[in-house]
Amino acid sequence: MSGQPSHEGFPWKHVIGFVLSILLTVMALWLVFSMQLPVSTEIVSILVLAVFQVLIQLLLFMHLTERDGPAYHVISLIFGAFIAFTIVGGSIWIMAFRSMVS
Amino acid sequence: MLHSLLQLGDKYFMWNEGPMIWTSDVLIVLTSLGIIGVLTYLKRWNWLWKEWLTTVDHKKIGIMYIIAAFAMFFRGGMDGLIIRAQLAVPNNQFLNAEHYDQVFTTHGTIMILFMAMPFIIGLMNIAVPLQIGARDVAFPYLNALSFWLFFFAALLFNISFVIGGSPDAGWTSYAPLAGPFYDTGVGENYYLISLQITGIGTIATGINFLVTILKMRAPGMTLMKMPMFTWSILVTSIIIIFAFPVLTVTLALLMFDRLFGAQFFSVTHGGLPMMWANLFWIWGHPEVYIVILPAFGVFSEVVSTFSHKRLFGYKAMVVSMVAIAILSFTTWVHHFFTMGAGASVNSFFSFSTMLIAVPTGVKMFNWLFTMYKGRIQFTTSMLWALAFIPNFLIGGLTGVMLAVAPADYQYHNSYFLVAHFHYVLIAGTVFGVFSGLYYWWPKMFGHILNEKIGKWAFWIFMISFNMTFMPMYFLGLMGMTRRMYTYPAGLGWGPLNMIETIGALGMGLGFVVMVYDIVYSIRHPEKDLTGDPWDGRTLEWSIPSPAPEYNFAVIPEVKGIDAYWMMKHPKGQEPEPTKAVDKSKIRPIHMPNNSYRPFIISVAFFVAGFGFIWQWYWLGIPGLIVVVIGLFLRSFEYDDEHFISTEEIVQTETAAGRL
Numbered sequence: 001m002s003g004q005p006s007h008e009g010f011p012w013k014h015v016i017g018f019v020l021s022i023l024l025t026v027m028a029l030w031l032v033f034s035m036q037l038p039v040s041t042e043i044v045s046i047l048v049l050a051v052f053q054v055l056i057q058l059l060l061f062m063h064l065t066e067r068d069g070p071a072y073h074v075i076s077l078i079f080g081a082f083i084a085f086t087i088v089g090g091s092i093w094i095m096a097f098r099s100m101v102s
Numbered sequence: 103m104l105h106s107l108l109q110l111g112d113k114y115f116m117w118n119e120g121p122m123i124w125t126s127d128v129l130i131v132l133t134s135l136g137i138i139g140v141l142t143y144l145k146r147w148n149w150l151w152k153e154w155l156t157t158v159d160h161k162k163i164g165i166m167y168i169i170a171a172f173a174m175f176f177r178g179g180m181d182g183l184i185i186r187a188q189l190a191v192p193n194n195q196f197l198n199a200e201h202y203d204q205v206f207t208t209h210g211t212i213m214i215l216f217m218a219m220p221f222i223i224g225l226m227n228i229a230v231p232l233q234i235g236a237r238d239v240a241f242p243y244l245n246a247l248s249f250w251l252f253f254f255a256a257l258l259f260n261i262s263f264v265i266g267g268s269p270d271a272g273w274t275s276y277a278p279l280a281g282p283f284y285d286t287g288v289g290e291n292y293y294l295i296s297l298q299i300t301g302i303g304t305i306a307t308g309i310n311f312l313v314t315i316l317k318m319r320a321p322g323m324t325l326m327k328m329p330m331f332t333w334s335i336l337v338t339s340i341i342i343i344f345a346f347p348v349l350t351v352t353l354a355l356l357m358f359d360r361l362f363g364a365q366f367f368s369v370t371h372g373g374l375p376m377m378w379a380n381l382f383w384i385w386g387h388p389e390v391y392i393v394i395l396p397a398f399g400v401f402s403e404v405v406s407t408f409s410h411k412r413l414f415g416y417k418a419m420v421v422s423m424v425a426i427a428i429l430s431f432t433t434w435v436h437h438f439f440t441m442g443a444g445a446s447v448n449s450f451f452s453f454s455t456m457l458i459a460v461p462t463g464v465k466m467f468n469w470l471f472t473m474y475k476g477r478i479q480f481t482t483s484m485l486w487a488l489a490f491i492p493n494f495l496i497g498g499l500t501g502v503m504l505a506v507a508p509a510d511y512q513y514h515n516s517y518f519l520v521a522h523f524h525y526v527l528i529a530g531t532v533f534g535v536f537s538g539l540y541y542w543w544p545k546m547f548g549h550i551l552n553e554k555i556g557k558w559a560f561w562i563f564m565i566s567f568n569m570t571f572m573p574m575y576f577l578g579l580m581g582m583t584r585r586m587y588t589y590p591a592g593l594g595w596g597p598l599n600m601i602e603t604i605g606a607l608g609m610g611l612g613f614v615v616m617v618y619d620i621v622y623s624i625r626h627p628e629k630d631l632t633g634d635p636w637d638g639r640t641l642e643w644s645i646p647s648p649a650p651e652y653n654f655a656v657i658p659e660v661k662g663i664d665a666y667w668m669m670k671h672p673k674g675q676e677p678e679p680t681k682a683v684d685k686s687k688i689r690p691i692h693m694p695n696n697s698y699r700p701f702i703i704s705v706a707f708f709v710a711g712f713g714f715i716w717q718w719y720w721l722g723i724p725g726l727i728v729v730v731i732g733l734f735l736r737s738f739e740y741d742d743e744h745f746i747s748t749e750e751i752v753q754t755e756t757a758a759g760r761l
């Protein structure tokens with residue numbers, strides 16, 4: 001059912017994760033809006049921030065390190081990586097024709 | 103005074119557009135007054151609030167989903183009839199081009215997102231917890247929130263017709279046409295924001311059912327002993343979780359373009375309009391599997407039950423569904439082969455698309471082998487499942503034709519394509535949900551739908567369906583393109599179009615007969631006293647009809663596939679009295695409390711959405727603040743459960759004849 005009767009103190013982990021994830025988003029916006037960086041530097045810095053964002057989500061919210069019962073999370077991570085690769089790689093590949101037409 | 107009022111009316115309610123709008127206004131006001139009047143006269147407000155609007159019971163939520171889906175089927179069907187009326191004869195001026203654009207846009211969007219999706223989610227709400235021997239879904243409160251988000255999103259989308267104007271860039275809403283430069287007005291904002299809201303609800307449903315199926319199965323039910331419908335919902339939930347976030351992001355990007363002046367999909371400022379088509383179909387293609395796989399699940403249950411045989415090739419069924427789920431993420435380019443991507447891109451996606459025919463074919467043969475040498479019982483539910491096979495096959499095979507990229511340059515955006523996707527979506531999804539509706543109706547309401555009227559509805563609908571969409575294949579090959587609002591005489595398209603229009607009217611009649619069947623069966627109920635009217639095989643038939651609030655007085659022990667069938671026919675021993683409940687095993691049952699908050703949060707979402715659509719931030723931002731307050735209050739809610747006492751369970755079970 002909804003909610004477990006036992007509460008293990010204040011959810012610090014979630015609060016820290018929440019603040020950090022918002023901070024990373026704000027930093028990405030700030031980089032683009034307020035800094036006058038070359039485009040390639042901007043893209044690389046956003047990508048680096050995104051990697052940290054992924055780590056925060058996986059470690060602080062998605063209980064990556066907790067092991068209990070069947071390893072569903074391993075299967076779903078592999079599938080997630082497959083989907084991410086397909087979407088990003090596929091889109092780059094599909095949109096590559098644009099450099100030929102424009 | 104009057105003059106300025108009329109000006110406001112023209113601006114916000116489009117009163118200058120003529121009698122169609124006025125009639126709709128009058129009908130909406132009258133219907134609303136009628137509903138309010140009836141509820142007040144019968145003193146049902148309290149009942150409505152306590153039993154339905156605040157419920158977290160998966161069975162009631164499922165029923166509300168299906169009622170809403172029927173209403174949306176009516177709305178989308180009317181759009182379809184208006185389209186057919188306009189196209190019945192050459193040079194018709196019943197609608198102008200702008201109105202025609204709006205009608206086909208709302209027809210497509212409503213049928214996919216506000217009819218097919220809720221109908222399927224309704225069926226999964228009703229059947230899945232009962233099939234796996236659970237007492238509710240994993241997160242009942244979230245489930246209620248999912249429903250109300252969908253409900254108010256559908257409402258928001260529908261009021262666009264009379265307030266501000268409907269979206270008109272097609273259900274795919276391609277940029278740059280749907281961007282702020284070419285499409286002024288609020289119509290597209292309605293599309294973006296209502297889809298965004300219902301999408302949140304759908305993602306929550308996906309997570310909810312994934313956890314329910316993984317965590318809440320009865321003891322003994324391993325994954326490979328689950329009923330096939332539950333398997334299909336497990337796979338569907340996974341597709342939802344991975345596909346819908348793409349829609350969320352895509353809609354948000356176009357919303358930034360339209361509301362805040364971003365340039366993601368613009369033509370001139372470094373935007374990439376074709377990226378919209380790419381992102382939309384990354385969601386859009388898995389989406390069609392989200393609406394078809396549950397229908398496959400229904401057919402598996404229905405075919406096996408009414409052939410009185412075990413499902414043929416259980417493992418092959420599971421493997422092919424998982425294969426379809428993975429492949430569904432690798433085919434999206436076939437929706438825009440003609441965009442201009444290179445030959446290697448088109449070849450790859452052409453190949454991956456054709457590959458999907460293999461697991462689908464495996465499933466088809468498994469249904470046929472299930473029926474082979476079975477004692478087939480031709481109930482209405484079974485008729486829908488039987489009709490699915492040849493009709494879906496026509497849709498599927500023409501789909502393989504469309505998958506051939508060079509040939510697609512001929513078929514693309516012609517009526518050949520329109521015929522193809524109606525053949526797969528109607529013969530697959532619509533036949534599937536109708537089959538499931540007749541199959542599970544007794545479990546929902548405790549009585550059977552009248553079979554005779556049901557068969558009339560089936561034959562009328564099925565024949566008319568073929569009459570409507572079969573000629574479209576030929577019209578497509580004759581050169582008629584999709585989304586044209588009228589066509590000149592002398593091309594030879596007139597007669598086929600007229601046949602289609604007559605067919606569409608027939609489908610409307612079939613729908614009316616089905617609604618009449620429901621009304622008739624409620625007034626003259628043929629009660630299902632056994633709880634097992636079809637000699638069923640899965641656990642939902644082991645409990646009384648309609649299912650009690652707590653579903654299972656005692657959670658059953660599962661020994662194999664078709665768990666209830668094995669209880670009824672144990673090997674090598676006398677049949678046990680399977681109906682009886684062991685009184686000594688009854689314990690108090692832990693149930694979630696009702697909550698008004700999902701309803702309120704969704705109303706707030708509706709208000710916020712309306713504000714953002716009109717760019718009235720004084721309305722939109724307070725709406726979102728109410729949403730956040732609702733979420734905040736939920737986080738500090740500790741007392742949200744209650745127990746049903748043993749006495750009450752004994753009382754209910756005795757009344758159902760189980761003790």
